[in-house]
Structures are given as structure tokens and as C-alpha cells.
Amino acid sequence: MSGADLDDELKQDDAVAAEAEAESPAPESESLDEENRLKPEFVRNVMDALDEEDSDRVYELVEPLHPADIADLFELVNEDERLQLARSIRDLMGVEVIAELNDWVRELLIEALPADVVAEIAEQLDTDDAVAMIEDLDREDQQAVLAELDPEDRAAIEAALSYPEESAGRLMSREFVAVPETMTVGDLIDFLREHRELPTEFWEVFIVDAMHRPVGTCALSWILRCPRNIPLYDVMSRDQTLIPVDMDQEEVALRFQKYALISAAVTDSAGRLIGQITVDDIVHIIQEEASEDILRLSGAGDGDINEPILITVRARLTWLCVNLATAILASSVVGLFQGAITRFALLAVLMPIVSGMGGNAGTQTLAVVVRAIATNQLTDSNTVRMILRELRIATANGAALGLLIGGGTTLLFSNPLLGAVIGAAMVINNLVAGLAGILVPVTLDRFRIDPAVSSAVFVTTATDTMGFFSFLGLAVLTGLA
Structure with a gap:
């Protein structure tokens, strides 16, 4: 068979598959409706299983859910059933679920856990998520959790907690990639492949000078398309938006929106790179600030239905x-x-x-x-x-x-x-x-x-x-x- 014939056959197969997919309706989820919200009957089934103390049934129902949907489920069940739900799905209560929980719901669950368990969860979270979880605890509970952390994690979280609330210092993550401007593209690629302690997800690399001050950025797409012998100094973007560590989070969100940023470097008073803020954090801030302004206009407080x-x-x-x-x-x-x-x-x-x-x-x-x-x-x-x-x-x-x-x-x-x-x-x-x-x-x-x-x-x-x-x-x- 020639290459042209093979291409024609593959195109025909793709067309038949696409037509069959279009004609057959997508299977309806047992837990989510067409707007991707948990169905009332599904929530009732979970609550009935909780009332009957049937942990196996609860686990069976919740296991297929995405972590964000599990977090939503905690808001939808009765307040006095949330701890029981957490115990029933203990294996599913990963860091992804903890990070997605409503602040009030998370505080209720975290306060019910021993300090060593909270510390274990915090060590698995990104710094910004760990700070968000710990900052709402009472001073005594905070100290108990911090005492259980590894020295490196404890130092990072304590440093973040020293910054004002709703500031870039609280929001930033300390997991980022920064390399000296003397590197070439090839050096950077080798570094990224060989270094074992890099963040799991990042979109750009920060280029710093000898004083660890950011002088530019390199998007991963540039790095992959440039010859290995090109110095980073020649290909990096010098047009970057730097975020002072004490900047209010609302102003940070405005800068991300204005300059269409994916990530941005956070600098201390001396201009040194100490963290980064990514757009996924900003999405939450924009929603939080918009809701806050609307509720404040009406004098309704935080307006959270999970608030005491x-x-x-x-x-x-x-x-x-x-x-x-x-x-x-x-x-x-x-x-x-x-x-x-x-x-x-x-x-x-x-x-x-x-x-x-x-x-x-x-x-x-x-x-x-x-x-x-x-x-x-x-x-x-x-x-x-x-x-x-x-x-x-x-x-x-x-x-x-x-x-x-x-x-x-x-x-x-x-x-x-x-x-x-x-x-x-x-x-x-x-x-x-x-x-x-x-x-x-x-x-x-x-x-x-x-x-x-x-x-x-x-x-x-x-x-x-x-x-x-x-x-x-x-x-x-x-x-x-």
C-alpha cells in the first residue's frame, strides 16, 4: 500500500469515527449534571449512606469524582456530616482536595485533625496552598503544626506568614526555576533534565544576575526551539513584570489582567527573586475580590454560606x-x-x-x-x-x-x-x-x-x-x- 493510499484510508477511518461519535450521545454522568454540578440525587445518596454509617458505600460513590468535585461535595452535605465524610474517604483526601476546599470547610476539617497529620498534608502542598491552609488556624494550632514540619518547609511557611494578609508574599509560591544569565540554551536544557528537585509544573524560567535579581525570562517554547549554543542573555525577554513582595493581591491581579501574564517574579525590598505567582492563583483572587466588593456594598460580610x-x-x-x-x-x-x-x-x-x-x-x-x-x-x-x-x-x-x-x-x-x-x-x-x-x-x-x-x-x-x-x-x- 502506498503512502497516499494509507493517508486516504486513515482519513476515512477518522471520518467514520467522528460521525459515529457525533451520532452517539455522550454517556450521562451519574454524579454531575449538564452544568458540571453535583446532582441533588447523588448528594442525597451520599448523605443517606452517611446516615446509615455505610463507609464502603460512601467511598464507592465518591471515588470516581474529580478532587474539585469532592471539595464541592463537602460544602453540600450537612455540616455535622463533614467529618464523617472525611473519615469515610480518607484515601481520597489528597492534597488536591484540600487545596480546593472552601476556607471555612477546610478550617473545620483541619482543626479536627492532629497536628502531625496537618503537617504531613502541608508538606505535600505548594507553599502558597500550605500557607492558605495554616494561616486560618489559631496561633496555638499554627505553632503545633509548624513544629511538626521539616525545617526547610517550616522556614518557608513562617516567612510567608510574616507578610501582611492578602499580599503577594502570602500568595507567592517558592517553587520556581531560576538560572544565571551566563548559561546557554543547551546548558539550561541539560539542567532541566538532570535536576531532580524542580517544580512539577512551570511555564517559564527566570534569568537572574549574580545578585539573584531577575533580569529576564525565557518561555519553555523559546528554549525548545533555540539552538543549544545560543546564550540565554541573547534570547531572554527583558520585558518582565516584577511584583513587590508587599503588593496587595488585588493590585497583583490587575497587573496579570493588564499585561496578560502567565507567571510573574516576586522580589524583595532589595530586588532579589524570592518567589513566583502563577495565573491559576490569580483566577481565585479575581473571583474572591469581585465577590468581596459586591458583598461589602451590601454590608453582608463575607457572604459565605459556610460561614458560622x-x-x-x-x-x-x-x-x-x-x-x-x-x-x-x-x-x-x-x-x-x-x-x-x-x-x-x-x-x-x-x-x-x-x-x-x-x-x-x-x-x-x-x-x-x-x-x-x-x-x-x-x-x-x-x-x-x-x-x-x-x-x-x-x-x-x-x-x-x-x-x-x-x-x-x-x-x-x-x-x-x-x-x-x-x-x-x-x-x-x-x-x-x-x-x-x-x-x-x-x-x-x-x-x-x-x-x-x-x-x-x-x-x-x-x-x-x-x-x-x-x-x-x-x-x-x-x-x-
């Missing part, structure tokens, strides 16, 4: 008490116009519309501005332009809503003056909402206060107070009441 109820109550109640105080302030404005409301009771019916619409408009602006600050879209260079933009939007929206509610009020109550008053109040309050929605978070950010935490309270107070004051005040000034 007492901690959740304390976090939410704090901001609810602040909101109660601001609500009293807004109601005091209404109290100034008791006489007007008594003379014309219809004002009490309509005034929540003005304050409510202003609050919604302020929340819209606030959400846009907080996101712009978090992503570095809003800076000192364009703040004035942003303020003018939001004022134009607020004027347009206020005018449209004012005409709508003013016209509807006129037709419904046959009172053109009342329609004009509520329409004008709607315009005024929308302008206040637009200004407050941008000025409050920008001002808080200037004072190094997280705008996602406190902005909503101030914006809501401004729109409620001005909504009542503008509507009731205009009603008095025009002689409507």
Missing part, C-alpha cells in the same frame, strides 16, 4: 445598626414638615417614590464607580471627566423620570402643581444621587478607606434625606401644602 452563623449575624448587624441611624436622620427631615403633611396627606403617599428612585440611581452610580476604582479605570487623571459624565447621566435620567412621574401624577390626581413639584424633586434627587454616587467612593479612596465598605450607607443617606427635603420643601415653597 454568629459571625454572619455580627457582620450584618453592624451595618444594619448604621443604616438604622441614617434612617432616623432621614425621618427627622420628614418631621420638619409634619404640618405640611397634615394639611396635604397625599405628600406622605408620594414622597417614598422620590427617595426610593434616588436611592436606586445612587446605587447604580456607586456600583460603576467602585468597580472603576477597583480596576484602576478611575484615577486622578479622569476623575473630573467622570464626575461631569455622571452629572449628564443623572440629569438625563432625572428629567425623563420627572416627566414620567410628573405627568402621571397630574393625570391621576388632576393637580398640575403636585405633578410639577414631584417632577422637579425627582430631577434634584437624581442629581444628588449622581454626585453622591461618585464623590463618596472617590473621597473614601483618597483617605485610603475601602469605598466598597462604607459608600452605600452615605449614598443612601444622601438620597433619602435630599429626596424627602426636596419634595416636601418644594411643596411648602409653592404653597401646595
Whole structure:
């Protein structure tokens, strides 16, 4: 058979196989639905087996799952069954599962394990994952686990724990490949093949000078395609993004996003290479920071459904008490116009519309501005332009809503003056909402206060107070009441 005939036959076989694969539906997973989530009936089966204390059945059900799905299963079973589940699938509780667990769930499981077992797990994890597991433990438990670690691992984890929370030092991994700039491509290839203690996964090699300061990077794809005699100094990329060890993780994520990084070198105060951060860590940070900002805007705390109820109550109640105080302030404005409301009771019916619409408009602006600050879209260079933009939007929206509610009020109550008053109040309050929605978070950010935490309270107070004051005040000034 000729080469051409063989190629034709292989192509025909591939086409037949592809057609058969397309016609036959993929087998449906017994545990996962079409959106790759654990099926409710599968979770019930596991919980039933746990209730019956049938460890063999639990193991049989869980064994086919991916480590990430096993981690999800721990969140879905009842809290009092998680330790029993861990005992039933002890052989499956590898480092991949531990690394994927929700923080609160992992803390519950880790606290129930002896210190030597936790240390054994930590030694198998990458440094950043081991730090994430140990940092949530109590000080006493931390010391007990650290005492069980090998000296080298203990030193690395203790060094990471010495950096501020949510900093690059906590996030970085100390497993990386760095070689001197004097090497050739051939030297590097030989080094990678012969060295037994390299990280299991990496995408680029860091090139360092005699002071161990990064001077460039070489992607593995470049190394494999270059002749062996070429010096690394001639082929390395000098355009690299260095991450200071004390940089906040949110800023690290922004740099990865802006420069499309796969990995980046972390340097100490002297500029020496001490670690690396990879994009898989950044994916978690981006999700965590985005969720954190949204939840902080609502004052809902961490918002984790696995968080202990007492901690959740304390976090939410704090901001609810602040909101109660601001609500009293807004109601005091209404109290100034008791006489007007008594003379014309219809004002009490309509005034929540003005304050409510202003609050919604302020929340819209606030959400846009907080996101712009978090992503570095809003800076000192364009703040004035942003303020003018939001004022134009607020004027347009206020005018449209004012005409709508003013016209509807006129037709419904046959009172053109009342329609004009509520329409004008709607315009005024929308302008206040637009200004407050941008000025409050920008001002808080200037004072190094997280705008996602406190902005909503101030914006809501401004729109409620001005909504009542503008509507009731205009009603008095025009002689409507």
C-alpha cells in the first residue's frame, strides 16, 4: 500500500469515527449534571449512606469524582456530616482536595485533625496552598503544626506568614526555576533534565544576575526551539513584570489582567527573586475580590454560606445598626414638615417614590464607580471627566423620570402643581444621587478607606434625606401644602 493510499484510508477511518461519535450521545454522568454540578440525587445518596454509617458505600460513590468535585461535595452535605465524610474517604483526601476546599470547610476539617497529620498534608502542598491552609488556624494550632514540619518547609511557611494578609508574599509560591544569565540554551536544557528537585509544573524560567535579581525570562517554547549554543542573555525577554513582595493581591491581579501574564517574579525590598505567582492563583483572587466588593456594598460580610452563623449575624448587624441611624436622620427631615403633611396627606403617599428612585440611581452610580476604582479605570487623571459624565447621566435620567412621574401624577390626581413639584424633586434627587454616587467612593479612596465598605450607607443617606427635603420643601415653597 502506498503512502497516499494509507493517508486516504486513515482519513476515512477518522471520518467514520467522528460521525459515529457525533451520532452517539455522550454517556450521562451519574454524579454531575449538564452544568458540571453535583446532582441533588447523588448528594442525597451520599448523605443517606452517611446516615446509615455505610463507609464502603460512601467511598464507592465518591471515588470516581474529580478532587474539585469532592471539595464541592463537602460544602453540600450537612455540616455535622463533614467529618464523617472525611473519615469515610480518607484515601481520597489528597492534597488536591484540600487545596480546593472552601476556607471555612477546610478550617473545620483541619482543626479536627492532629497536628502531625496537618503537617504531613502541608508538606505535600505548594507553599502558597500550605500557607492558605495554616494561616486560618489559631496561633496555638499554627505553632503545633509548624513544629511538626521539616525545617526547610517550616522556614518557608513562617516567612510567608510574616507578610501582611492578602499580599503577594502570602500568595507567592517558592517553587520556581531560576538560572544565571551566563548559561546557554543547551546548558539550561541539560539542567532541566538532570535536576531532580524542580517544580512539577512551570511555564517559564527566570534569568537572574549574580545578585539573584531577575533580569529576564525565557518561555519553555523559546528554549525548545533555540539552538543549544545560543546564550540565554541573547534570547531572554527583558520585558518582565516584577511584583513587590508587599503588593496587595488585588493590585497583583490587575497587573496579570493588564499585561496578560502567565507567571510573574516576586522580589524583595532589595530586588532579589524570592518567589513566583502563577495565573491559576490569580483566577481565585479575581473571583474572591469581585465577590468581596459586591458583598461589602451590601454590608453582608463575607457572604459565605459556610460561614458560622454568629459571625454572619455580627457582620450584618453592624451595618444594619448604621443604616438604622441614617434612617432616623432621614425621618427627622420628614418631621420638619409634619404640618405640611397634615394639611396635604397625599405628600406622605408620594414622597417614598422620590427617595426610593434616588436611592436606586445612587446605587447604580456607586456600583460603576467602585468597580472603576477597583480596576484602576478611575484615577486622578479622569476623575473630573467622570464626575461631569455622571452629572449628564443623572440629569438625563432625572428629567425623563420627572416627566414620567410628573405627568402621571397630574393625570391621576388632576393637580398640575403636585405633578410639577414631584417632577422637579425627582430631577434634584437624581442629581444628588449622581454626585453622591461618585464623590463618596472617590473621597473614601483618597483617605485610603475601602469605598466598597462604607459608600452605600452615605449614598443612601444622601438620597433619602435630599429626596424627602426636596419634595416636601418644594411643596411648602409653592404653597401646595
